[in-house]
Amino acid sequence: MKELTNRIKTNGRVLGEGVLKVDEFITHQVDPELMEQTGKRFAEVFKDQGITKVVTIESSGIAPAVYAAQALGVPMIFARKSKSLTMDEELLTASVYSFTKQVSSTISISRKFLSAQDRVLLIDDFLANGQAAKGLIELCQQAGAEVAGIGILIEKSFQDGRKLLEDMAVPVVSLARIASLHEGKVSFLEEDA
Amino acid sequence: MKELTNRIKTNGRVLGEGVLKVDEFITHQVDPELMEQTGKRFAEVFKDQGITKVVTIESSGIAPAVYAAQALGVPMIFARKSKSLTMDEELLTASVYSFTKQVSSTISISRKFLSAQDRVLLIDDFLANGQAAKGLIELCQQAGAEVAGIGILIEKSFQDGRKLLEDMAVPVVSLARIASLHEGKVSFLEEDA
Numbered sequence: 001m002k003e004l005t006n007r008i009k010t011n012g013r014v015l016g017e018g019v020l021k022v023d024e025f026i027t028h029q030v031d032p033e034l035m036e037q038t039g040k041r042f043a044e045v046f047k048d049q050g051i052t053k054v055v056t057i058e059s060s061g062i063a064p065a066v067y068a069a070q071a072l073g074v075p076m077i078f079a080r081k082s083k084s085l086t087m088d089e090e091l092l093t094a095s096v097y098s099f100t101k102q103v104s105s106t107i108s109i110s111r112k113f114l115s116a117q118d119r120v121l122l123i124d125d126f127l128a129n130g131q132a133a134k135g136l137i138e139l140c141q142q143a144g145a146e147v148a149g150i151g152i153l154i155e156k157s158f159q160d161g162r163k164l165l166e167d168m169a170v171p172v173v174s175l176a177r178i179a180s181l182h183e184g185k186v187s188f189l190e191e192d193a
Numbered sequence: 194m195k196e197l198t199n200r201i202k203t204n205g206r207v208l209g210e211g212v213l214k215v216d217e218f219i220t221h222q223v224d225p226e227l228m229e230q231t232g233k234r235f236a237e238v239f240k241d242q243g244i245t246k247v248v249t250i251e252s253s254g255i256a257p258a259v260y261a262a263q264a265l266g267v268p269m270i271f272a273r274k275s276k277s278l279t280m281d282e283e284l285l286t287a288s289v290y291s292f293t294k295q296v297s298s299t300i301s302i303s304r305k306f307l308s309a310q311d312r313v314l315l316i317d318d319f320l321a322n323g324q325a326a327k328g329l330i331e332l333c334q335q336a337g338a339e340v341a342g343i344g345i346l347i348e349k350s351f352q353d354g355r356k357l358l359e360d361m362a363v364p365v366v367s368l369a370r371i372a373s374l375h376e377g378k379v380s381f382l383e384e385d386a
């Protein structure tokens with residue numbers, strides 16, 4: 001998506017190999033207009049897929065997810081992150097390993113909000129190694145819900161996330177695909193959506 | 194706001210004295226249309242106040258805040274919650290005490306996103322004892338930014354939050370004001386906005 005790649009070029013900052021900071025317009029300070037555009041784009045791509053719920057993970061996924069859900073006319077759910085696994089039969093839970101922080105955390109969604117009748121569109125801000133997305137897919141699977149696809153704002157195409165998700169037969173739609181972050185410079189792959 | 198109070202009557206759940214659960218449409222599963230209505234209402238109330246930034250705190254405040262920011266044509270910033278105080282001169286930080294959990298946590302905003310030129314509208318989902326709001330106000334004060342007011346979805350008017358904020362000369366606009374949660378029943382005060 002041109003608006004997003006342009007914005008990354010203007011306001012993204014490369015901090016060492018592999019790290020792209022977009023706290024100016026996505027992950028801390030948020031540009032509502034850009035987030036609406038991304039949400040509408042995801043809704044357009046998935047409009048004929050019978051989506052019943054949009055699911056994301058707190059916190060940076062919430063803004064694009066709420067606009068996607070609004071455009072699709074369905075509710076949005078944000079999975080909660082917590083430090084420890086709480087045993088609670090009312091919760092769907094999955095463990096997510098962070099390669100950056102080298103710790104596992106638990107994400108959860110209330111069981112009552114997802115069922116076997118649901119077709120889910122997942123949304124997240126970044127796709128790197130795909131561990132967070134995998135956790136969200138596991139939550140949906142526990143509920144018997146079907147995952148129609150995942151919408152990503154920024155894909156680090158030099159990492160393994162897309163392959164992991166495609167191996168799980170989950171279609172990936174990324175609005176910006178980054179080929180590399182060498183020497184402080186963002187290089188994009190062809191655009192996906 | 195009629196749409197919000199009606200929704201609380203229909204989908205809110207009172208869990209013991211003082212606890213109102215709205216995870217069906219605000220704090221976990223989110224109703225995008227309702228959030229847009231609340232955001233637009235806040236924007237309407239503060240439209241002549243010269244607001245330059247909307248500030249909230251992750252995670253439940255993000256959806257109403259992004260719609261308010263969009264309607265006002267300004268960026269939204271969500272403060273981060275973290276466990277421990279990290280000393281970092283690039284961050285504005287404040288300590289927030291939770292009476293429920295009896296622990297203090299630290300909230301922060303990158304210094305570069307708030308300055309003495311800013312007039313801030315704060316947004317949060319709940320106002321109870323006002324500690325989170327007070328923390329957000331402190332972050333703004335550290336930056337020299339002016340707080341024009343705070344927009345709240347649900348005010349627990351039987352707690353001290355409103356008084357605390359009004360004593361700090363911060364105008365409070367709450368879309369639903371709850372007089373009591375006795376015996377599993379939600380009683381509203383007159384509506385504020």
